[in-house]
Amino acid sequence: MMNQQAENNGPIVAAMLAAGIGCLVLGLMTCLAEASKAIGGILNFYDPVGPLSGKTIVAVVAWLVAWAIFGAKWKEQPADFGKIFKVTLVLVALGLLGTFPVFFQAM
Amino acid sequence: MILTPREIWAVIHGMMLGALFLLAYAGGLAELINLGSKWSTEAGIASRVRRLITGTWIMAVVAWLTVITGTYIVYPWYRAKAPAGAELTMYPRNFLLSKPTTAGWHHFGMEWKEHVAWLAPILATAVAIMVTKYGAKLAKDDEVRKAVIVLFTIAFCAAAVAGLFGAFINKAAPIL
Numbered sequence: 001m002m003n004q005q006a007e008n009n010g011p012i013v014a015a016m017l018a019a020g021i022g023c024l025v026l027g028l029m030t031c032l033a034e035a036s037k038a039i040g041g042i043l044n045f046y047d048p049v050g051p052l053s054g055k056t057i058v059a060v061v062a063w064l065v066a067w068a069i070f071g072a073k074w075k076e077q078p079a080d081f082g083k084i085f086k087v088t089l090v091l092v093a094l095g096l097l098g099t100f101p102v103f104f105q106a107m
Numbered sequence: 108m109i110l111t112p113r114e115i116w117a118v119i120h121g122m123m124l125g126a127l128f129l130l131a132y133a134g135g136l137a138e139l140i141n142l143g144s145k146w147s148t149e150a151g152i153a154s155r156v157r158r159l160i161t162g163t164w165i166m167a168v169v170a171w172l173t174v175i176t177g178t179y180i181v182y183p184w185y186r187a188k189a190p191a192g193a194e195l196t197m198y199p200r201n202f203l204l205s206k207p208t209t210a211g212w213h214h215f216g217m218e219w220k221e222h223v224a225w226l227a228p229i230l231a232t233a234v235a236i237m238v239t240k241y242g243a244k245l246a247k248d249d250e251v252r253k254a255v256i257v258l259f260t261i262a263f264c265a266a267a268v269a270g271l272f273g274a275f276i277n278k279a280a281p282i283l
Contacts, residue, residue, distance in 0.1 A: 012237045012251070016258070019233035023226050030222050048183035056178060056225050063229055085254045092230070092261060099222035101215050 010074025013084050017070055020091030022063025027098020029055035035107035113184055117282045120181050124173040125270045128227070131166050132263040135159065139256050142246045152246045156238070159245075163235035163259075170228035170266065177273075182221065184282050199280035212279050216272040224269035230262035 033040040033051045043054025097103050110118065138159050142152065189198035195205055203213040237255050238245065245252045 009241075009251070011240045015233045015236040015240075016254070019229050019258070022229040026222065026225055026229075046179075048187075049178055050186060052178060052182070052221055055222070056174075059225065060229070081250060081254070085250075089257070092226070092258075095226055096223065096261075096265075099219070099226070101218040105214070105218070 008076065009078050009081050010076065011071060013079040013081060014067060014070035014074050016088050017084050017091075018063055018067035020088035020095075021066040022059050023095025024091040024098070025062040025095075026055060026059035027095040027104075029058050031098050031104045031107050034104045111283060113181075113282045116176065116180050117277060120173060120176040121270065121273050121277065124169050124176065125266065125273065128166055128169045128173060128231075128266050129263065129270055131162060131169070132259070132266075135162050135166065135259060136256065136263075138162065139245075139252060139259065143249060143252055147246060152243050156243050156245070159238050160235075160242075163231070163238045167228060167231040167235040170231045170262070173266075174224050174228055177224065177269075178221070181282060185217070196280075197283055199276070199282060202280045203276070209279055212272075212276050216276050220269045220272040220276070223265045227262045227266040227269070230258050230265070234259045234262065 029043060033043050033055055040051045043051040043058070045057055046053040138155055141147070142155055142159070147155070185199045187198055187200075189195055189201040195202040200213055200217070203209045203217075234255055237251070237258075241248070241251055241255075245255065
């Protein structure tokens with residue numbers, strides 16, 4: 001672990017954690033759009049696609065913003081890879097849960 | 108033997124881009140697993156890493172093209188509302204919802220597919236960046252290589268769910 005932390009693993013940790021956040025935001029937007037017609041309407045960025053346009057655009061923007069923030073934070077400094085990988089897996093799992101119809105349709 | 112413009116886009120989205128992503132996964136996974144082999148030489152690792160970098164970036168770009176064509180070109184034809192008295196076979200969503208025996212294809216299949224598919228390009232891009240930034244160090248660092256394999260596999264599973272339901276739904280209610 002010490003050896004890995006001595007390496008500059010910041011850029012890969014930033015990319016990994018940002019992807020987890022993108023997945024979480026997609027799951028969250030899916031649940032919110034299902035739970036509230038008002039939010040679904042706000043997320044309707046492009047009529048032919050409906051709320052799916054807003055859910056995916058918000059998730060992609062959140063992913064890119066998170067990537068820029070974490071990329072700057074860990075540009076020169078190493079991070080605890082194992083810990084952040086576990087956090088990423090939790091975020092991805094929540095994203096998968098939020099995009100599962102049986103779950104979000106129960107909202 | 109003639110495809111309509113809509114069918115051509117459905118083929119580009121599902122059978123060309125989507126299928127390419129799913130098929131490329133096996134090759135990428137084999138390269139990642141073999142990268143950790145104790146019998147690999149320096150030259151072998153360098154060659155394998157070059158292939159992995161190229162392959163994972165192609166997969167990431169293909170995954171983005173798949174979800175963008177699917178969401179912004181094919182999906183609007185799927186979800187278009189049928190005017191009163193219209194032939195429902197031209198409106199797949201309405202067609203599926205018109206019968207209790209097919210409604211589940213929309214309520215479960217399409218609802219899952221249209222959302223979960225977007226996890227694939229986000230995760231595939233993260234994998235491509237990790238492979239590019241870590242390069243040959245992946246061969247010696249089991250922890251990072253295993254993490255890359257896990258994220259790569261989740262991206263594949265998300266794309267596989269989307270692809271599988273896409274094929275089933277297109278069978279039940281094709282985009283014409």
